[in-house]
Amino acid sequence: MTNRIILIIMVLALSSNTFSQKHIVSGFVKDIETKEPVQFANVWIEKTYMGVSTDINGYFSLEASIGDIINISSMGYNPTKIEVKKSNKNGINVYLQENITDLDEILVKPDIDYAKVLFKRIINNKKHNRNEIYSTHNYKNITNTTIYLAIDTASSIDRFVDNIDDIIVDTVNKNLRFLPIYLSEEANDVIDDKPNLVYSKKNGVFPKLNQTIESIILQYLVVDLNFYQNQLYIFDRGIVSPISDNALLYYNIYLNDSSFVDGNKLYNFSFSPKNKFAPLFTGHFSVYSNTYSLSEIEVYFKNEANINFVNGFKGKVSYKIQPNGKLFLNQQHLGINLSLLQDKDTTVIYGSQRIDDFSNGNWLLNKRTYYSTSEELEYVKARNWKYQTEFKSEEVNSKDYQHVEKIKKQPIVKAIDAIGGVVLTSYINTKLIDIGPVFDIYSTNAIEGNRFSVPVRTGENMFEFLTIGGFLGYGTKSNEFKYGANIGWQPFKKDKYIIHMSYDEDYTLISQDKFLRFIKKNPNAKGNGNFIAAVTTRERDPYLKEEKSIKLKFEYNADENFDLEVSPYFAQNYSTPIVRFVHNDIDYKSYQNYGALINLRLAF
Template structure:
C-alpha cells in the first residue's frame, strides 16, 4: 500500500474516532412559564434523533449523545414544544420554560377493535384493592410541605393602579422571580412545614402532628392557625378513590370504577420509569365542561398500579374563577404491596375576577419519607386530626431547614422569602391587608381588642328607627384563656339603649372546654329570633331592617358550660333566664282552664338545657380563641337537646319539658351532584303561650334563604310538636353540561324541598284571649293541621357567576290569608 494512502486512511480513522469520542452532554430544568413550577415527565430529546429522556419530578433532566447535534427539543402534553440550540461536544446547562398551549381537547377515534387502553384500565380497577394505600391496616411517614401563593397576570393596566404604583420598587424585581421566559409573578406567601402523618383503617382515622413551620406572608400574623392548613392533611389526593374533592367540588378520577363513562384514552407508549416497566396512557374528558381531568399517567405492567400521574383541569370545566388545577404525583410501592404517593405537587390558578384585577397562583408541594406500614396505634392516638406542637415556631434557623428539607429550595424560592419580607412592610400593603381582614373576619383589630362585627353597625326598622351599634371583644394578645366582650346599641325612634356583655374562659384546648356568662338587653322578633338564626348572619342582619314582626324587648342571662368528652362528642349545659316584653298586642290567660282568668302580657322563664352533639368525623381548627368547624366528611351530625323550664326562679312563670333532635348530612352523589339535608323534630310536653313554642321561620322578602320556609309568611305557624325536612340538591353541571347551547354559560341546576309537619294543641290556643284588658285585639297565631306544609323549588345558580334564581311553589295551606302559591326569589353567592 502506498504511503500516502496509508496516511490518508489513518487520518480518516483518526477523525472518525475523534468525532465519536466527542460527546454532547446537556442538563437543565423544565418549568412552566406561567407559574415557575417544574414540569415533571416532560420529553427532552436531541432534535432529529431518537436519543432523549424525561424530566424527573422536580423537572430536572440530563441527556447525552456521541453523534453530531446542534439543538435539543423539549415537549409535553398541554404545552408548546420548544427547541434550543446547543454546542456540539460540550457539557452545558439548558433550561426550558414552556408556554401552555391553548387548544381544544382532541377527539379520540378508533376505527375497528377495542381501544388497547381498555384492558389496562380494567386491570387497574381490578387491582385497586391491592394497590390502594387504604388497603393497608395503617401507614405513617414524615412529610415536608411547601406552600407558595403568588399574584400573577400582572398587566400594564394593573401596574398603573394607584396602590400598585406605591410598590414599584418591589415590582421592578418581579422579572427576576419569573425567570428568563416566564410571566411576571408577585409572591405574597410562602411556608414550609415538617410534620408526622398517621393513618389507620377500620375505623378510618387520621392524625397529623405539625412539628415545625416556617411562615412568611403578607397579612399573616397568627402562625398557629395557618400551620393547621399547610400540612399534608389538606393536600392529600388519592386517585384510587372514584372522586377527588378539590376546592369543595368532586372531580372524577381517571381510574374511577366508571372510567368509561367520563373519559377517552390513548395508549401512547411503554417504557421504564425508574425500576418499573410502565404503560403511558393519555386521558381526556368526554365532555370538556365536566369536572374531570386531562393528562398522562404511567401504569406498571406487573401490578397495574399507578406509578406517576399528571392531571389537569382547565377553565373549560364548569368552575368559576379557576383557570387551571394541576395535580402531579409520584408513587412508591410499599413492602406490603400498596402504593403510597411520595411526591405531590398541586397548582391552583385563580383567574382575574374582573379585568382590573390580577390573578392568584396557589402552589402546594409535599414529599413523604420514612414510610412505615401496618403498625396501627390505639384509636385514642388519632382523636385529634391535626395538632400543632407547642414549639412549632421555635428554632426555625436556616441550618435547621437546610437539614430537614426533602428537596433544597431553588434560587427562585429563596428570592421569594426576601421579596415578601420587603413587600409586607410597605404601608399601602398593610392598609389593604387590614381591609381584607375586616371583610373576612368582620372585626378590626386594635392591639389587644377587636371592634365589630361590621354587619351590625347600622340598621333601620319601624321600632328603633336608625339603629347604631358598636361591639368590642378581646383577642389572644390580651389573653389566650379569657375573652371579654359586648356591644352597645341605640335606636333613635324608641330612644332605647341596648347592650350585651360576656366573659368566656377557655378551660382546656386539648379537649375543648369553655365556660361563658353573658347578659343582654335587646329587641327581637317572634319567629325570627337571633338564637334560631345562628350561622345565618346575613339573613339575621336583614331581619333588623324594615317592619319588625311581633317585636319584643328582652333581658337575658345565660351561663354556658361545654366540653368535648371524646372525639366527636360534645356535651353542653346551659342555664337561661329570659324576659319577654311585647311591643305588639299580646296577652295570655294565666289559668288556661278558665276563660275569665287574669291576663298577662310579659313572660319570664328560667330553664336548663342539656345538649349532646355527636359528629364522628368532624374536623376542627383553632383560630386564636375560637374553634371553627370545617364540617363532617362521611357521617351525619346528630344533636339531641332536652330543656327543663323551672317556675319560681327570679319570678319565672312556667315549668315545662321540651325534647328536640337534629340530623344534618351532606351527600356526595358523584355524577349527579351534591345534596344536603337537615331533619329537625321537637316536642313540648306542657301548655304554653306561643312565644315559648316553636314559631316557624318564614320569609316575606324577595331573597331566597336556606334558614327559612321561603313561601311561609312571618309567624304564620307555631307548633308544640313538629318535624321538618330541609333538602337541597346541587346538580352542578349534570344536566346543563349536556345541552350544547347551555353548557357554555356554565349555569347549574338546583332543587329544594321544605316539608313541615306540626301540631298545636287547642289548649295552647285557648291561652290567647280575643282582646286584652284594654280591649285591644290580640294577635293570634296559626297552626298546622293534619296536612304538612310543603314547598318545592327549582332554579339556576351561577348566573353571571354570582346570581341564583329560585322558582318556588307552595303546595299546601293555599287558603291562608296572603298565602303565596308561587314566587321567584333571588340570592347572591360567591361559589366556585
C-alpha cells in the same frame, strides 16, 4: 514540494471545516390550512442518520450545517424539504399540505391490542394495590401551601405600593412577577391514620382575612388525589379517574413505551377524553410491570372542559417502594391557576397545560405534600423535617416570608385588610381591644329612638384563648342606658370545646328572639338591620320587649363535621307600650322563663 502539498491540504481541510460549521436549526411544523402543530413529524438531514421528531407543540431542534437539506414528513401529509441557510438561525416555520386519499373499506383485525390487555391487568390488580398503599397507617408528612398573585410589570400598581421591586418575586418572564399572598407550612405525625399537627408556620399579607382565604380560596386545594377511586371530587364535580373500572368508556388510553427506573420496568401510558368538552382529565401515568400498580400519574384539565374561574389545573401523585417492599405515597402536587377572565394566549389547542400560562391578575395556588415512613425522623425536630433526604421537599422560600412582612406594611394593604376584616367579622380590630359588632353601634326603634352603643371585647393580642366583652347603649328618646357583659373561654389550643357566659339588660325584638339563638357567630345578634336600614327606614319598629337575661353555652366542635351546643338560660321579661303579656284576659307586666336549648349540626 512535499511541505507545500501538506500545507495546501491543511488549508483545504480548514476551509472545508469552516464552511461546514454546524449550528442549531429549530422551528415548528404546522398544518398549512389550520395552522395547528403537527405532532411527532419526522425531521432529518438528507443522506444522513441525523434526525428528530417534533413534540406535541410541533417544535423541533437539531444540529445542521449551512447548505444541508432537511426533510420533513408525517403520516397524512405530503413530505417537503428545506435548505439550511444563515437566515434559519432565528427559527423557521414549516407548513405541510394534507394528503388524504379515499379508499375502499379496509377491515383491519389486529391479533391483540396490547394497550387494552395491560390496562385490563391494571384494573384486575387495582383493589389489591389500593389496599397495599393504604395499609400503611403510621407515617409523617409535610405540606407546603402557597398563593401568589401575578402582577404585570407594566401596570400602575407601583403608584399604590412603595418599593414594588422589594416585595415581588422575579421570574424568567420579565413582564410578569409574583406577589406572595399566603404562605403555609405544616408537618403532621400520622398515627393510626389520625394526623397530629407537630409544626405549623403560616403568614399572609392580610392578617384579618387569612381565615377567610383559608376557608374560601383554599377550598380549591382540598382535593383527595386518590386515583384508585372510580371518581375524584374536584370543584364540586365528580371526575372519572383514568384508571376507574369503566375508564375505557370515557378515555382513549394509549401505550407509549416501557422504561427502566431504579431497576424496575415501567409501562408508560397517556390518556385523553373521548369527548373533549367533558370535564375529564388528560395526562399520562406509569405502572410497574410486575404489580401493575401506579408509579406516577400526572393529570390536567383541557381548556374545553370550561370549569368556572379555573384557568389551569395540574395534579400529580408519585408512589415509592418502601424498604419493606410495600408501595406507599411519595409526593402529591396540586396546582391551580385561577382567573376571573379568560386568558388570551397561544395555548388554545393544548389548553390542558395552561397551569403555567398566566397573565396579569391570575391567582396561582400550589399545594405540595411529601410522605415518609422513615424511623430516622423520630430523632429530628418537626421543623427540620423539610431539610431531610427522606422528604426532599421544595420548601417555601424564606425570602417570600420577608416579602409578605413588607407587603403587610403597605398603607393600601393595611386599608384593604382593615375594611375586609370589618365586613367579614363585623369587628374593628385594634392592638388589644376590638370594637363591635359594628351593627350594634347605631340602630333605631320606636322605644329608644336613635340608639347609640359602644360594644367592645378583648382582642387576641391580649388573650389568645379568652375573650371578655360588653356593651353600653343609650336611647335618645327613652333617655335610658342599657348594658351587658359576656365572656368566652377556649380551654384547649383547638376550638373543640368553648364555654360562653353572658348577662344583659336590654330591649329585644320579639320577632327574632327565638331564631337568633341558633345562628352561630351572628354578626348582628340583635337582628335590628344594618346602617342603611337604620338611616332609610320610615317607620321604626315598636315590637320590642325589655329583657334581663343570663345565658350559658357549652359548645362542642368535633373533627368530623359534628357540632353540639347546649345553652341553659334564665330571662325576666317586661312589657312595653306595644308588647303586652296576656293570660286568661289578664295583663301581666312581666314574666319569667327558663330552659335549655340544644343545637345539633351534622354535615354530610
